[in-house]
Amino acid sequence: MALLILLAALTNWLHYMLGVATEMAGLHRQFQANTVRDKRVLSFNYLGMRQCKFERLRLSAAQIAAAIEQIMPWVAELDWAVFPMFVLSERSKK
Structure with missing residues (x-):
């Protein structure tokens, strides 16, 4: 169970990072269906998930490095300190 949570957290972080890189590269507008162009309307996680599905929208290593920075x-x-650690109770171990 803890391994699945770790994998989900890592995937979430990857999508977030790719979403930031997509916006920094200016590719986020291709995913917007509305006409609002002066503010961000899609979350970074959503942008990252969409970026993973579209092979034609490539990000360079420099763009990904800039997002990480x-x-x-x-x-x-x-x-x-405000985030509680994931602790299994005695009942859930059985």
Whole structure:
């Protein structure tokens, strides 16, 4: 169970990172169906999932590296003490 949660968290992080890279590259507008062009209307996770499905919209290594450089300060600023650790109770172990 814990392994599945780890895999889901890693996949979520990957989609988020790809979504940030997609927006930084200016490719996010191709996924928008509405006419709003002055603000972001799609989440980074959704953009990342869509980016994984479209082979024609390639991101370069430099674009992905730029997204990672933007995300890491956000991660460093989080107060990780407010997130409870995943702890299995005695009943769920049986």
